[in-house]
Amino acid sequence: MSNLTVSNSTLMLGFSLVVVALIIGYVEKLRIDKDIIIGVIRAIVQLSIVGYILKFVIKADDIWLTLACFVIIVINASWNAGKRGNGIPKAFQSSLLAIFVGTTVTLGTLVLTGSIKFVPEQIVPVTGMIASNIMVAIGLCYRNMKQTYTDRHQQVLEKLALGADIKLASLDILRDSIKSGMQPTIDSIKTLGLVSLPGMMSGLIFAGVDPVKAIKYQIMVTFMLLASTSIGSIISCYLGYKQFFNDRKQLRDE
Known part of the structure; x- marks a missing residue:
């Protein structure tokens, strides 16, 4: 040690x-x-x-306390992500579903594959890492959607006027927004080991763990964060873009 x-x-x-x-x-x-x-x-x-x-x-070491920590982390992350979507109706609800699904799927996969154990000292920190990463991704998605709908307002109206449904009229915006949420994670992956020594790896090395073992954990974290941001970004965007249209499938002016 x-x-x-x-x-x-x-x-x-x-x-x-x-x-x-x-x-x-x-x-x-x-x-x-x-x-x-x-x-x-x-x-x-x-x-x-x-x-x-x-x-x-x-x-x-109680399962219910561990699950309570999971719920608190997810709700807090969703609340903060929702605030970043200020002006988008139901931003909190969309964020909550995106973060819950992204965190549950990723965490569940890690537990089922034996990468981590369902013990609080592993579940709680990993949940925080996943939820916070999705929270940032969702914030970027919301910001991109709000700005792009403003910039391409006329283009969307023209597509709707030509008979496109709201999804087809928003497809380019959706793709750009999902990409914006995932891009920071993708960019960080490219420089792992060359520029940055991430927190998981550095923390384990500080604790005296063999650097080779620490690298394996960091690779696992990389897979984890890439999957979670992908899931969170796509869910939040596909729920969020509908809020830019009214019940008549017309683009909101505000």
Whole structure:
């Protein structure tokens, strides 16, 4: 095992790195000092609370507590994804279904194949990784759809006028939006090992695990995230695009 230790005193010393960001923000007059301070405080409080909760859940090793953590993570991720779809009706419901299905399918596959075990110390962190990745992908999908429907408003109207149904009229937008949700994950895959050493791999190496074994886990995570973003993006887009049309299948003006 690694001899790496992090004490309260080392964390205080590490705060100097935050000061660097504050100094840059102040010197360049970026007006982000307040956001940085609030963000750091929130991160410390939230992570501390989550740390003690996870300690209790892992020690209890109870299936219902594990499932409760799963539900909380999925709902929270859906809520945040829904906020990124501000202006799209039923964005939360669409996000909830997309994240639930994407997380369940991916997590279920990992458990059934024996890649991970149904124990809280594995299920909870992996659920968080999957749900957060889908959340980001859905946010990108929503942003792309809102912008593209605005930019191509006239084109969509013309397709509808020529007899196309709402799916055919929106097909190009759907494809672009799904691609936008998946693209960051695809781009990150291309640079794995060459530019970045991702969290799963780095964490295991820090913990003293053989780097070759750590790489195998990271490859598994790569497959996991690619599948989950694909599922989440396609579900959210195919549910979301319908909200841009009214009951008469007319494109909304707003």
